Amino acid sequence: MDYETKPTSRDDLRRYSVYFRKLFDVPETGPFPVLEALDKVSEVFEGSNYTIVEDEQLPPQTMAQCSPNDLGGFTIEIKESVYKGAYEHNVGALLGFICHEICHVFLFEIGFTPIYARSLEKGEIPAYRSVEWQAKALCAEVMIPYEESMGMKPKQLIETYHVSKAFAVKRRKLDKKER
């Protein structure tokens, strides 16, 4: 499920990622402390917060989700197993799921809200107009600082920034493409 929003580019999202880190008092380089940032969500985005729920409370395919709340902000719900994996084992993919939801809140707050109320199937919306693609791309830019990571191999990216293999491989591809 996806929603259409106003367009943006990877270059813009890369620029936003610097401000995103600033909002959470995180330096422009080094790994992004996802779980520490999670605890600052309510400070950075008024009315927003997060909650850890029993796995059964969210659909099987959903790792975490972000939805509007009655305080005018957003509530991020995270499955217990997802948080545990991120906390106890620093699993890149799980840290990525959580960071992705924080990125949704940031993008909604800066005006990248759904244009139509109706949701669409994955692939129906061009990437640069897709709420899901924008959050995913911003998440990758936040977790892997662009300048610092230039030229790093996937293994090095995974070890340095605690990201998933998929994020690392994509970063490497972008590196080659943009060179």
Added chain:
Amino acid sequence: MAYTKFGEIVRVLRVKHHEVMGDMAKVLDTSLPFLSAVENGKKNVPVEWVDKLVKHYVLSDSERAEMEEAIEESKVQYKIYSKNAGNIQRKTVLAFARAFDEMDDDTALKILELLSKKEDSSE
């Protein structure tokens, strides 16, 4: 859904000490969903948590008092002992409790003011 006063205090403690919810769940020997539900006002704060938090974060007496006050304000369930009450009294208590649940903050404050005036005048 918002953090309770207690939830806000513990969140700030975590940020200040560079800890995350997983660390606090370990300190309190509890599950993440339970701790999260307490912070969001869905469950009451277990009494034994105060000592554990005071010890872990080396809180002063005034910080402890602030936390205890926050716990009182964050309560979502109250026990009413009605052992000596008759059926009518019990029904009255339950009716008041239900009405309180649906009351907005302004109305609740006005009723509290009236009750406190009544108490003052009867003293």
